[in-house]
Amino acid sequence: MNTNVKNELLKRLFEAKGEPVSGQEFAEQFGLSRTAIWKYIKEFEEDGYEIASIRKKGYVLISSPDRVNSANIQKHLGTSSYGRTIDYYESVQSTQIIAHDAAQAEAADGTLIVAEEQTAGKGRLSRPWSSTANKGIWMSLIIRPSLMPQQAPQMTLVSAVAIVRAIEELTQLEATIKWPNDIMINGKKMTGILTELQSDPDRVKAIIIGIGMNVNQGEDDFPDELKPIATSLKMATGEHIDRAKLIAGILNYLELYTKMYEKHGFGPIKLLWEGYSNTAGKRVRAVMLNETIEGTALGISEEGLLELRLDDGSVRGIYSADIVL
Numbered sequence: 001m002n003t004n005v006k007n008e009l010l011k012r013l014f015e016a017k018g019e020p021v022s023g024q025e026f027a028e029q030f031g032l033s034r035t036a037i038w039k040y041i042k043e044f045e046e047d048g049y050e051i052a053s054i055r056k057k058g059y060v061l062i063s064s065p066d067r068v069n070s071a072n073i074q075k076h077l078g079t080s081s082y083g084r085t086i087d088y089y090e091s092v093q094s095t096q097i098i099a100h101d102a103a104q105a106e107a108a109d110g111t112l113i114v115a116e117e118q119t120a121g122k123g124r125l126s127r128p129w130s131s132t133a134n135k136g137i138w139m140s141l142i143i144r145p146s147l148m149p150q151q152a153p154q155m156t157l158v159s160a161v162a163i164v165r166a167i168e169e170l171t172q173l174e175a176t177i178k179w180p181n182d183i184m185i186n187g188k189k190m191t192g193i194l195t196e197l198q199s200d201p202d203r204v205k206a207i208i209i210g211i212g213m214n215v216n217q218g219e220d221d222f223p224d225e226l227k228p229i230a231t232s233l234k235m236a237t238g239e240h241i242d243r244a245k246l247i248a249g250i251l252n253y254l255e256l257y258t259k260m261y262e263k264h265g266f267g268p269i270k271l272l273w274e275g276y277s278n279t280a281g282k283r284v285r286a287v288m289l290n291e292t293i294e295g296t297a298l299g300i301s302e303e304g305l306l307e308l309r310l311d312d313g314s315v316r317g318i319y320s321a322d323i324v325l
């Protein structure tokens with residue numbers, strides 16, 4: 001089966017916005033038989049698309065299922081490279097693992113790995129990441145920006161800003177960022193970001209940005225231990241969210257902000273980030289591997305460290321910690 005032609009056919013059906021797409025013309029353009037096109041249409045129907053076949057006119061897309069496949073994402077995309085290549089899976093262990101292998105095999109800048117379900121999703125510090133089928137966004141983006149390896153951790157903060165902007169645009173909800181990698185709504189976590197690096201000593205080869213978002217889960221979709229601390233966009237808005245559109249929104253902002261970071265450094269992103277931070281000015285506890293400290297969160301440094309003013313008046317930059325408010 002030729003996946004590209006199949007994707008193109010689905011894209012045409014979407015773009016026709018309810019008008020018929022001629023199977024004959026499409027078949028001729030791609031050097032295929034009309035039966036081959038008909039087989040693709042049947043496969044779309046098996047995937048949950050509703051397609052009407054109109055005599056002498058062609059195929060009309062009536063409705064599409066709630067899927068995060070490439071056609072559903074790409075119709076909302078305004079990027080030049082992010083999301084222009086999408087590897088879509090029904091179920092995988094972890095999109096992050098697939099993305100690492102793809103990056104090593106020279107996948108292009110902006111390649112997106114996305115799945116409906118992860119059976120072994122991983123979070124920061126190798127913690128498990130719950131990834132219910134068809135309800136969330138489980139994706140890993142491979143990017144190859146012109147950055148030094150020491151600038152890579154800031155991509156977590158760049159991504160966080162892109163995500164809250166995309167959420168705001170689609171739902172009008174004001175999500176906040178909890179340093180370093182959590183997006184919060186009403187004090188509960190709805191998104192986690194896992195940024196990993198493939199690098200030479202002096203040059204970033206690839207950054208893999210893993211994003212896990214709770215989108216259409218209800219409370220019952222979360223395991224008991226997560227119920228008190230996790231939330232979803234649907235729980236916050238009361239509405240079902242178009243996941244593919246949200247993915248496209250994130251990619252649009254992420255490409256914009258990554259370019260901004262490459263060109264102008266971290267300053268503009270830092271300003272945006274601090275506007276969304278839920279810790280600024282608050283007393284917090286930073287739980288690190290070997291110690292726990294308390295202080296007042298000031299903001300973030302140019303290197304993306306969280307700056308805490310301790311009780312003795314000194315200021316300390318934190319590289320990695322769980323922050324308790």
Ligand code: BTN
Pocket residue numbers: 093094095096097118120121122123124125127129131137138139140181182191192193194210211212213
């Ligand atoms: C965290 O908050 O600990 C980060 C969670 C990151 C989860 C995402 S889901 C898509 C990608 N694949 C994974 O296995 N993990 C990341």
